[in-house]
Amino acid sequence: MSRKTGKPSYVRRDEQQRRRRVPLIAAIVAAAALLIVGGGSGFLAGRPDATSRAVEEIRKQEAVRDLAQxxxxxxxxxxxxxxxxxxxxxxxxxxxxxxxxxxxxxxxxxxxxxxxxxxxxxxxxxxxxxxxxxxxxxxxxxxxxxxxxxxxxxxxxxxxxxxxxxxxxxxxxxxxxxxxxxxxxxxxxxxxxAGLGHQHVYLRTEQGSGAFTADGEPEGVPN
The missing domain is CATH 1.20.1440 (de novo design (two linked rop proteins))
Incomplete structure (x- = not known):
């Protein structure tokens, strides 16, 4: 038998509140997900990956080797x-x-x-x-x-x-x-x-050749 009268007001009020809560909860969940994903991506983007770290380590080793050479x-x-x-x-x-x-x-x-x-x-x-x-x-x-x-x-x-x-x-x-x-x-x-300053190993005699000579800067003084 069909209802002849409408739902009681308190029932309609509860239903309306539930309908309002569902989109709100969904919006909160979506926002939280975006924050987690975005924050995680930013954190990962700020960290060097394994390849970048390996390349940087190789560069450091090359710099030490070249200074010694x-x-x-x-x-x-x-x-x-x-x-x-x-x-x-x-x-x-x-x-x-x-x-x-x-x-x-x-x-x-x-x-x-x-x-x-x-x-x-x-x-x-x-x-x-x-x-x-x-x-x-x-x-x-x-x-x-x-x-x-x-x-x-x-x-x-x-x-x-x-x-x-x-x-x-x-x-x-x-x-x-x-x-x-x-x-x-x-x-x-x-x-x-390399930060070692001027180091002059020019020949002491020009031998009449027009060869380069020292620039006059003191030994060990940076440019």
Whole structure:
């Protein structure tokens, strides 16, 4: 039998309140979900992932390795600078023909450059900038060794052939001096960038080559 009268007012009121509560609860639940998801995403986005952490660790290791390589290369270059100072001055004089070197003197030069070639033979992998400096110094040392070998040959050829060889000695020495100065400038900048300040390993004599010379800044002072 159908109802002839409407629902009591208190029933209708309860139903209306329930209908209002359902959308409200749904809205609260949805908002809470958004906050959880959004907050979680923000938290995760702010944290580096495993790949990023691994890359950062590799970069730190490379920085430590490169600093050690810069220091080691600077030490080797400074020792080479000392050894080359006297040798190049004597070789310059001998190649000019004004005072020929003795066989004993040439032997001493050979021993010196052989030692330098050995000292610069190591080629550990480093950054491009460090590899450039290392390769430049090694090539320069090889050039000085060639100049000494050419001079030794000049002592064994007929006098008529000697001037041509001596010119080759001067050319080889000049080329090597320029190459050394370029590498020295690179090494100086590497030390500055690494926070070690200026480190000058330029040759003490220009050898008439137009090679770079030190910039006049005190050793160890940052740029």
């Amino acid at each position: 810069i220091k080691e290369l600077t030490t080797v270059a400074r020792a080479s600078q000392e050894a080359l100072g006297k040798l190049l001055t004597e070789l310059d004089t001998a190649a000019a023909g004004t005072r020929p070197a003795s066989a004993a003197q040439v032997g001493a030069w050979k021993a010196t450059v052989d030692g330098l070639v050995h000292a610069h033979a190591d080629s550990p992998s480093g950054t491009t900038a460090t590899n450039v400096a290392r390769g430049g110094l090694r090539a320069a040392v090889d050039g000085f060794a060639l100049a000494v070998d050419l001079y030794a040959m000049s002592l064994e050829v007929p006098a008529a052939n000697r001037p041509a060889l001596l010119r080759s000695v001067e050319r080889a020495q000049r080329t090597a001096s320029v190459g050394w100065s370029v590498a020295a400038a690179q090494l100086d900048q590497l030390n500055i960038d």
